[in-house]
Amino acid sequence: MxxxxxxxxxxxxxxxxxxxxxxxxxxxxxxxxxxxxxxxxxxxxxxxxxxxxxxxxxxxxxxxxxxxxxxxxxxIETAGYSDDPVGDHEATQVPGLIHKYQSRVLLIASGSCAVNCRYCFRRHFPYSQSFAPRGHWQASLEYIRDNLSIHEVILSGGDPLTLETKTLQVLSDALQTMPQIKTLRIHSRIPVVLPQRIEAEFLQWAKKIKLNKVMVLHVNHAQELGTAARQAITDLKAAGFVLLNQSVLLKNINDSVEVLADLSRQLFESGVLPYYLHQMDAVQNAAHFTVPEPTAIKLHQQLLAQLPGYLVPKLVKEVAGQSSKTSLFK
Known part of the structure; x- marks a missing residue:
């Protein structure tokens, strides 16, 4: 094509x-x-x-x-699966601001995505009720400013890169006035699914940010890494981003050691470090994607035997109410 x-x-x-x-x-x-x-x-x-x-x-x-x-x-409705499998609702401090973990907060910067992943853990998230519209983040910014223990702000969504660059700049400018904030992290699928978004204006903005910059991509299979996506990744790295990847383990998509090993190698060749391999969150209406936990652990062990340690992502799951991701490494 x-x-x-x-x-x-x-x-x-x-x-x-x-x-x-x-x-x-x-x-x-x-x-x-x-x-x-x-x-x-x-x-x-x-x-x-x-x-x-x-x-x-x-x-x-x-x-x-x-x-x-x-x-x-x-x-199909499945017992044990829920609309909020990771406890976002309980951790929401002000509309659109989720504070689960010490030293960092997650800002729902946008309710839109460029793609709808069918296994999305926020597929039932009430965006219209639970986040401030773009440009109306005053309550969130005040919460961050008043909490000196917060050192990292994570932009998530939806996908924050659906926002115009000038809107992202409003956020980054505000965060850079807060001396306790050291790192800006962006979680996005867009560099891979809509790589044209990583254009000159965006890169110019990124280069001017004085905070540590981390971009966490979401790639599940090496087939997603097209030529344009690889160029976008190269441009992001040149703009000063630390590039990490998180994958979700998905039945009949990437639940083989060959596919996972190939993904890690292809990511690394593109300049991205494989960081997390997530056990799929138990979100309602997506149970058919679930890989049983014992199978996930076995796959991870096989991956450890095939790849150098720096190419093996951490196998984790998110448990609502816990103070961190739960490691499944055995």
């Missing part, structure tokens, strides 16, 4: 994804078991970049398509 049309701005490509306007979307998605009932529960959102990386010959088994295809299994 051809690459995404370069004449489209990243904003136009984002709007096409949000409005499901890609001509190729219907052909690929709906030919492989698209479930309208699942899309009503959680919208079908995918970028042109990701559509171009799907191998149609693999059908619904394609590891990229399987992450974004609304599936009839999502209509």
């Amino acid at each position: 051809s690459a995404p049309t370069p004449s489209k701005t990243w904003q136009q490509q984002l709007q096409m994804a949000l409005r499901n306007q890609h001509p190729v979307n219907e052909h690929i998605i709906e030919a492989n078991g698209y479930a309208p009932a699942a899309a009503k529960l959680f919208a079908n959102v995918i970028t042109e970049q990701m559509l171009q990386l799907i191998d149609p010959s693999k059908g619904s088994n394609d590891p990229v398509l399987a992450q974004f295809l609304p599936n009839s299994a999502e209509t």
